[in-house]
Amino acid sequence: MNTHNDDDRNNLRYAEYVLGVLDADARAAVAREIASSDEAATAVARWQQHLTPLMQTLPEVTPPPYVWTRILHALQWDVSRDTTPRRSIFDSLRLWQWLGVGASIVAAACVIVTLRTTLAPRHEVVATTLMVSSIRQSNGIAGWTATMDLSRKEVVVVPASPAAIAKDRSTQLWLIPAGQKPISVGVFASDTTTVLPLNAELLSQLGPTAALAVSVEPVGGSPTGQPTGPVIAQGAISGAPEPHASGKVALLIPFAMPNLPSA
Amino acid sequence: MSVTSAADHEELDRLLLRTGQSDRKAFAELYRRTSSRLFGVCARMLSDRREAEEVLQEAYVSVWQRGASFDPTRAHAMTWLVALVRNKAIDRLRQHPGAAVDHDFEVNDVADEDPSPASRAENSEEYHRLEDCLQQLESQQRRSIREAFFSGTTYNELAERAKVPLGTMKSWIRRGLLQLRACLEA
Numbered sequence: 001m002n003t004h005n006d007d008d009r010n011n012l013r014y015a016e017y018v019l020g021v022l023d024a025d026a027r028a029a030v031a032r033e034i035a036s037s038d039e040a041a042t043a044v045a046r047w048q049q050h051l052t053p054l055m056q057t058l059p060e061v062t063p064p065p066y067v068w069t070r071i072l073h074a075l076q077w078d079v080s081r082d083t084t085p086r087r088s089i090f091d092s093l094r095l096w097q098w099l100g101v102g103a104s105i106v107a108a109a110c111v112i113v114t115l116r117t118t119l120a121p122r123h124e125v126v127a128t129t130l131m132v133s134s135i136r137q138s139n140g141i142a143g144w145t146a147t148m149d150l151s152r153k154e155v156v157v158v159p160a161s162p163a164a165i166a167k168d169r170s171t172q173l174w175l176i177p178a179g180q181k182p183i184s185v186g187v188f189a190s191d192t193t194t195v196l197p198l199n200a201e202l203l204s205q206l207g208p209t210a211a212l213a214v215s216v217e218p219v220g221g222s223p224t225g226q227p228t229g230p231v232i233a234q235g236a237i238s239g240a241p242e243p244h245a246s247g248k249v250a251l252l253i254p255f256a257m258p259n260l261p262s263a
Numbered sequence: 264m265s266v267t268s269a270a271d272h273e274e275l276d277r278l279l280l281r282t283g284q285s286d287r288k289a290f291a292e293l294y295r296r297t298s299s300r301l302f303g304v305c306a307r308m309l310s311d312r313r314e315a316e317e318v319l320q321e322a323y324v325s326v327w328q329r330g331a332s333f334d335p336t337r338a339h340a341m342t343w344l345v346a347l348v349r350n351k352a353i354d355r356l357r358q359h360p361g362a363a364v365d366h367d368f369e370v371n372d373v374a375d376e377d378p379s380p381a382s383r384a385e386n387s388e389e390y391h392r393l394e395d396c397l398q399q400l401e402s403q404q405r406r407s408i409r410e411a412f413f414s415g416t417t418y419n420e421l422a423e424r425a426k427v428p429l430g431t432m433k434s435w436i437r438r439g440l441l442q443l444r445a446c447l448e449a
Contacts, residue, residue, distance in 0.1 A: 008441065011444070012437055012440060012441065015440045015444070016436075016437075016440070018346075019408065019411045019412055019436070019440070020349060020353045020411060020412065020414075020415040020416070021411050021416070021417055021418045021421065021436060022417070023357065023417050023419075024357040024358075027353070027354075027357065042337075045337045045338050048338060048342050048345075048346045049338055049339075049342055049389075050393065050443065050444065050447050051393070051412055052341070052342045052345050052346065053387060053389040053390035053392075053393045054390075054393065054409065054412050054413070055300070055303075055304055055345055055412075056387060056390045057390075058303045058304060058307050058413065059303050060299035060300050060302075060303045061299060061302045061303045061306045062298075062299045062302065063298050063299070063302040063316060063319055064316065067298070067302075067316050067319055067320055068294060068298075070320050071294070071320050071323045071324060071327075074320065074324045075324060075327055077287065208291050208292075208294055208295045209295065209298070209299075236295070238288060238291040238292070239287055239290075239291050
C-alpha cells in the first residue's frame with residue numbers, strides 16, 4: 001500500500017525527471033514507467049505544465065535556415081511513403097493544384113509538361129526536395145509562384161497574375177533570410193517561366209524563416225547588389241505539402257494566363 | 264513568437280494536431296512559429312551551436328513522426344514541444360557531459376537570473392502564477408530549480424557549479440519542488 005511518503009517520493013522522481021536533474025539510468029527508468037503507466041504519464045505531464053512556463057524568460061534564437069532544409073532531407077519528403085515510384089501525370093498536377101492553379105486551368109492554358117521520369121528499379125528512388133513560395137503583390141494577388149528544387153539546385157519562377165512592368169525595367173528575385181539583407185537570386189522575365197540556378201549560399205539560406213521578394217530594377221538588374229527599385233511582391237517559403245512523383249519533373253510552361261482567379 | 268493568449272495556444276494545438284495527421288503545410292507553419300522559441304531552449308542547454316542545431320533538427324523530425332501522440336487535453340502544444348526538445352537535449356548532455364553550457368552559478372547572488380519586471384510583462388498567466396510561487400521559496404531553492412531547468416544538468420554538476428555539497432543541492436531542489444507543487448496546486 002502506498003503511504004503518503006511513497007507518493008511524495010514517486011512524485012518527486014517525476015518532478016526531477018521533468019526538471020532534468022536525474023542521471024541517465026534514473027531517467028531511463030522513469031521513461032519506461034511513463035510508457036507503461038498512465039499514472040506516471042499523467043504525473044509527468046502535470047509537472048511539465050507546472051515548470052515549462054519558465055522557458056518564457058529565455059531569449060528566442062532564430063535557427064539558421066539550413067536546419068529546415070536538413071529536416072526535409074531527414075524526413076525524405078520527396079519520397080512517396082509507399083516507396084513505389086509513381087509516374088502518373090496526375091502526380092505532377094497535384095503540385096499545381098496545391099499552388100492554387102486548378103487542373104482545368106492548367107489544361108486550358110496549353111501547358112506543356114515534360115516529365116522526365118526516372119524509370120528507377122523498385123525501391124530505388126531519386127531524391128528531389130521541393131520548396132514553394134507564392135509571391136504576392138501588394139493587392140494580395142499572387143504575381144508568381146516559385147518552386148525551389150534543392151536537388152536540382154534551381155528555382156522555377158512561373159507567372160500567375162503579375163502586374164505589367166515597364167519595358168525599360170527588369171524584375172529581380174531576392175531571397176531574404178530572417179533579419180538579414182536580401183541576396184539576389186537573379187533577374188527573371190516577369191511574364192514567362194524562368195529557371196534560375198541556386199548557388200550554395202542561396203541553398204543554405206532557404207527555409208520557412210526566409211522570404212522571397214521581387215523588386216523592379218534597371219534592365220539587367222540592380223547595379224548595387226541590393227534592391228534599388230520598389231519591392232512589388234513578397235512571399236513566404238514552405239515545403240511542398242504533397243509527395244510528388246519520385247522521378248524528376250521538369251515543368252516548362254509558357255503561360256499565357258490572363259487574370260487567374262486569385263490563388 | 265511569444266505564446267501568451269488562449270488563441271495562440273489553440274492555434275498551435277491545431278497546427279500540431281494537423282501535423283499529427285501528416286499535414287505538411289501545418290508542419291511548416293508550426294516550425295515557422297515555434298522554432299525560434301525551441302532553438303532558444305537548445306542554445307541555452309548546449310554550449311556548441313552545431314549540437315544545438317542537431318538537437319533542434321532531431322526534435323522536429325520526432326514532432327513529425329510522433330505528432331499523432333499529441334493529446335491537447337493533457338498539455339498545450341508548446342508544453343509538448345518544449346518537453347520533447349528538452350528531452351532530446353538532456354539525452355545528449357548525458358551522452359556527452361562536456362556539451363553542457365559550463366558556468367558557475369551563484370545561489371545567493373541577488374543579481375542572478377530573476378527575470379526583470381519588463382520581461383515579465385510579455386509572459387503568460389501560467390508564467391506569472393509559477394513566478395509568484397517561486398518567489399515564495401528561499402532564494403537558493405528558487406535559483407537552483409531555475410538553473411536546473413535551463414541547463415538540464417544533473418544534481419552532481421549543479422552542486423559542483425554552485426560549490427555546495429551534493430546533499431545540500433538535492434535538499435534545496437526537492438524541498439523547493441514540493442513547496443512549488445503545494446503552491447501551484449492549491
